[in-house]
Amino acid sequence: MDPAQIQIPQRVDPSVDGKRLRCSAMPAGPLSKDADDTGSSPAPLDDENLLQEILLRVAPLPSALPRASLVCLRWRSILSDPQFLSRYRKHHRKPPLLGFFAGNTGTSYSFVPLPIMKPNRIPEERFSVPKSSSSYDHWYFLGCRHGLAVMVHDSGRVAVIWDPLTGRQHRVPFPPGLCNAKHEGLWLWHTAVLCADTEDGHVHGDCFSSPFRLILMCGGYTQAFACLYESISGAWGNIVSTVTTDAILRLRPSILIGNAVYWLFVRGDILAFDIETQTLGVIKKPEAAHHTNCYSFQLLRDDSYLGFAVMSKPSIQLWKRKSECDGALEWVLLQKTIHLEALFPQEMRIDHKKAEMVGYDEDSDVIILSTYIGDFMLQLKSMRFTRFSKRNCWSHKTHYPYRNFYTAAFIEYPHVIWVMVHRSCFGRTKMHRGALGSSIPQAVHFLPRTKMLVPMWMQARTC
Template sequence: MSGDDGSLTGGRRRRSPALSSPLDNDDLLSDILLRLPPSPSSLPRASLVCKRWRGLVSDRVFLRRFRARHRRGAPLLGFFTQVPRDVSFTPTLEPPDRLPRGRFSLELGGGRCRILGCRHGLVLILSRADPRLLVWDPVTGDRTRVAVPPEFGDGGSAVVQHGAVLRAAGDVLGGEDHPIPFLVTLVGCDEEFTRAFACVYSSETGVWGDLISTACLSMIPMHIPSTLVGSSLYWLLGRNPSGILEFDLDRQCLAVIGVPLNIGSYNHLRHWVVPAEGGGLSFLCLSGYSAQLWTRKTDCDGVTGWVLGRTIELDKILPLNMNPEEEFPPLIFGFTEEGNVSFLATNVGVFMVQLESAQFKKPFQLSILDVYHPFASVYTAGNSILNNADVTA
């Protein structure tokens, strides 16, 4: 039986082309798949649905769009540490998102290299032998070598002490011919420790900008990576922190900020510059089993200073071994801006702790006594992650 409009035939409703599923349209389906979470297992699982889905999620244009969409909210895949002649990667995610320990590796080729930090899926390494910088994308394998500007070389006015790397802002797609641009900031001081210097390299122009300086009476420790808060980079100064070096990328200016008073004796594994909850600048200070979070605020008279925000008793939120014979007050071994997560080394291992929420992950064993460089990125390497889901660290 069929009606005048042809809507029924043989007792069944005929499917009108106008009522086709949106999933039948490749463009619409791609837009939907772009909204999958950026976990390493997301695209491999989608590729198992059918041949059509596998073709869409493996397309190079789609993968560039997927990485661009999620790169500001990329998951923390693990962290890098430095061993004598190369870089070691330790995964931190749970299966099926856990990457094999040997997924990322890089031989430094000498003992005069140093990891300066990780950010936005890039690793910055300084080679003092040349001197030069290496910007490495572990996921794609891309490597860009950047010569240190002459102002920081032999006969220049500055001595290299640290640096930072970051991607350009916005959803830049990039590609094989047009990679996503990045910036490298190099900081240092003169030999008399009277002035601090900074210089910025742009991958878009391929040149270093002008040398910027400010009065500064301390050096920058090589072990502590920078912290990015808003459009400014921050480094702790000296062994007895006379302050924090701030480099405003937008205004291209350097300044020295004082640290909170009465923080006790300085230890580079007990103090860290961190983003404040809700924006702004905070200072993390460990004293015994207590963690203090100071926040920089401006009062009604326009005076800016530090205010103690929260004090967290770490022995009350972490399952620590409080045996006096094995006392080991927590130390800060690393920090990631993605989620404001601190890596705290204790007598039972290293915890990843989000101090504002008091949430933490079960500890892993401390294998290397060095600063950890957390690495967050969008991992899109086919279905190999599912094949390695049972790999453990």
């Protein structure tokens, strides 16, 4: 090669921007066909299928999907698609714990969010529990399962299936055979709700539109009755009964294990209802389990076995009902005894170092403990002890855990994603809504008392 034809690289001025530097470094000349095809290939996020796979892996936090939907109309269209939301639930499988519905029997219940940082902390008023129009008439809150809550209206003889996410309700009148029973005023009513969707891969969390089952139970000190309602047929099954020697404990929710639902009696025995055979029976508590008050016992779901927790202050003893060699089911005391004093904060006063069991999350095997300084979650397998509320008094409110995928904004307001709140000098409030890309009304730009501009998902229930 002729030395005169060799090009010597020139020193590049560092002030030249990156784009010009790349242009100057590239040799001029025609591009090959392959290179042209590569350069015209779409960006990864322009690929619809790839984008959906990425969005499927967004963490199931309350603010995750609503915030992602603010990126652009295309993202929001994907995230609000019912088919995508169904895939999202199946991918994550287990709905996150959003908080608890807490209260005392015969009084109103309220939502207690988990103590996490904003924007994932859901406001208490977001899930407003339905109430009776009369102050003398109560709806008894009796549990949550599969994204649904269930209440009983005693005097109206009706069960209410409520979806906290959307506020929608199913009202199911009691079966005539129980409504017209004698001495019904002396009975206590309890109930359980569960999703009955048999679709392969179905994930609980948005079950309001799916088939559901409702088990209604009532009884006194000598007899208990139960009946199964199927939403598919819209009819009640046969009323079954069993002899009892105790009253049902309304302070405790039901426990679902396999095809059976269990409730606690006041002194610790257990009422069992088999969903498939629709039979009712009584299981005796462990003989060594001693009753002191209504908070002494708690039913557990230990894998596929029925578990039993006994508060023996200041410790918790754990039992499991297992099959023996002859096939008979017996209570077995587990070697694991939980000493609560070792878990309490060191600065906690000695006279305050006691607790009551006031709830249980069957999906994560967590007992809710109430103390003088607040409420705690105790995970029985990992022994993780987490405080989620603070106070300086005793409280015995029952806590019902609520799990669901938070997609309320897409369900209620699929096209509205921002709200402008304006309060006039006369105290009147006006709200302007719009979709991504729409312009804010001209009159709103110059309003002197415009308060906030927020994503719609945070204001969905108040607008």
